[in-house]
Amino acid sequence: MEPQTINSPFEQIQNVPLLSMKKLMIILAGIAILTGAGYGYYLYNKPHQSIADEAPAFSINVNKIINDYEADEKKANELYLGKIVEVSGLISEKTLDSKGNYSIILQGPDLAGVSCEFEPNAQNSLTNLKEGQEVKIKGICTGILMDVVLVDCVYVNQ
Amino acid sequence: MRKLFLSILLLVTVFTVNGQNQFFTKSGKIYFNATSSMETIEATNEKAVSKLDVTTGTIEFALLMKAFSFEKALMQEHFNENYVESDQFPKAAFKGTITDIKTVDLQKNGTYPVKVKGMLTLHGETKEVMTDGTLTVKDGNITSAKSQFKILLEDYKIIIPSVVKEKISKDVLIKVDLNYEPYKSS
Numbered sequence: 001m002e003p004q005t006i007n008s009p010f011e012q013i014q015n016v017p018l019l020s021m022k023k024l025m026i027i028l029a030g031i032a033i034l035t036g037a038g039y040g041y042y043l044y045n046k047p048h049q050s051i052a053d054e055a056p057a058f059s060i061n062v063n064k065i066i067n068d069y070e071a072d073e074k075k076a077n078e079l080y081l082g083k084i085v086e087v088s089g090l091i092s093e094k095t096l097d098s099k100g101n102y103s104i105i106l107q108g109p110d111l112a113g114v115s116c117e118f119e120p121n122a123q124n125s126l127t128n129l130k131e132g133q134e135v136k137i138k139g140i141c142t143g144i145l146m147d148v149v150l151v152d153c154v155y156v157n158q
Numbered sequence: 159m160r161k162l163f164l165s166i167l168l169l170v171t172v173f174t175v176n177g178q179n180q181f182f183t184k185s186g187k188i189y190f191n192a193t194s195s196m197e198t199i200e201a202t203n204e205k206a207v208s209k210l211d212v213t214t215g216t217i218e219f220a221l222l223m224k225a226f227s228f229e230k231a232l233m234q235e236h237f238n239e240n241y242v243e244s245d246q247f248p249k250a251a252f253k254g255t256i257t258d259i260k261t262v263d264l265q266k267n268g269t270y271p272v273k274v275k276g277m278l279t280l281h282g283e284t285k286e287v288m289t290d291g292t293l294t295v296k297d298g299n300i301t302s303a304k305s306q307f308k309i310l311l312e313d314y315k316i317i318i319p320s321v322v323k324e325k326i327s328k329d330v331l332i333k334v335d336l337n338y339e340p341y342k343s344s
Contacts, residue, residue, distance in 0.1 A: 048231045077248055082224060082238075097185065097204070115184065117205060117225070142224035143248040145207040146184055151225050 050119060051084050052154045056138055062089030066108040069144045080141040080148075086156060087114050088136040091129060102126040104137065105147060115147040118154065125155040178264075181210045181300045181338035188221055189333040192311075197325045199233065201226040208336045210300060215259030217274065217303065219336065220251040241316050242281050250280040252287070262293050262300075269294045274305060283314040291334070299340055306333040 019027070058065075058080065065087060069076040089106035092113055096102055101123060106114040116137050118126065129135060136157075139150030186206035192199040203226045208219035223244040228234035238244040254276015256262075262270045270293045278287045291305030308329045311318065318326050 043232055044230065046231045048234075077245075081245060081248060095185070103185065115205060140224070142205075142222040145205070145220050145222060145249070149205050149222050149225055151205075151227070 048119070048152065050121060050154065051138060051140065051152060052122075054084055056086035057083040059086040060088075062087050062106045062114050063109045065114060065141075065148055066110070066112050069148055070110075070112065073144060077143055081143055083141055084138060085141045085150065086136060086138040087150070088134070089114065091131050091133050091135055094126075094129060094131055102129075104129070104135075104153075106135075106137070108147070111146070112144070113147045115149045116153040117149070117151045119152045122154045129155070178299055178340045179211060179213045180341035181212070182341035183208050183336050183338050186219055186221075186334070186336040188219070188226075189335070190226075190330050191333075192327045192330040194325050194327045199228075199326060201228045201234070201237070203227070206334075206336070208303075208338070209341065210256075210303060210336075210338060212259060212262065212264065212300060215256040216254075217256055217276070218251070218253045219334070220249055223248055223250060241318070247280075247282045250278070252276055252278045254287070256291075256293070262295065264295055264298050264300070267296050278309065280309075281314045281316050285309070285313045300338050302338060303336045304334065306331060308332070 065076075065080065065085065068079065087106060089108075091104055092107035093105040094102060095105075101120075102118065104116045104118075104126070106116065108114065114137075116139055118139075135155065137150065137153050138156050139153030142149045142151055184207050185204055186208045188203045188206050190201060203221050205225045206219050206221040208217070210217045223242050224238055226234070226237065228237065254274050256272045256274050258273050262272065272291055272293050273288075274291050275286070275288045277284050287307055287309070289305050289307035291303060293300055294302040294304075308331050310329050311326075312328070318328075
């Protein structure tokens, strides 16, 4: 009498291919496509990143950035444009726009100053700031018109 | 002698009656929309600088391209890097004239329709723009100027790669909303 072979359930799984190679490839390709699409969708909807935790490329006084821009705008743009800049100075103007958002202008050496537009999450930190107060503000430099304009700003606690 | 006296008197009256004739803002709003049937593309810039002189009708505004804020961060990145090349051309500006400024009566509150003609510089290219707009008069001052017009991207040599051509409208609607204050010359 032949010894009875008892197939373990594992062997059964190994022996009977659940998936043909072709099917497996299709499924893998499907996963790859979905991951790619998901990542693409994530990038497409990527939220604006707060610069609150990012280190500034420059940490300077308001007079320095204004003087640099007034001396040579092109050179100053090469230095500061699109970069995170931390500027310290006195608040010369604090205004509230129609949507209830504060903007701040830092006093410069002459007529020009540094105009700061804040990110929405930073608004709460601005309520108690007063004109004449010395502050440090971090933002992305977009260039100079009348003032040097920083956008997506956050208030940096001293 | 009498003539001279009269002309001096006239000059003095002109200056005193006229009062405020220059208006200014640092927080003008410029909005644009390049939405196609496939995708919503819009952005706002709230830091435009503008000056309006009602004696000559001269109106100017300037803005920084990187101060345009999009809802989607990636779109903003592509706008600055690939389309308007903000590092190379950080500013856009309009210089023009309100051709029928004489129809605006500063002594009478109201919103006046006006015609504007001028040159728009964007992406290093300058093209003529003609459009209609409104000026709002309140208590002897111009308090706001509004207008909207369309521009063609190809006029300003803004190249859209063919892959995304269907996603971006070829003509872009621009809305201008300037909140003026009397200009204090110092």
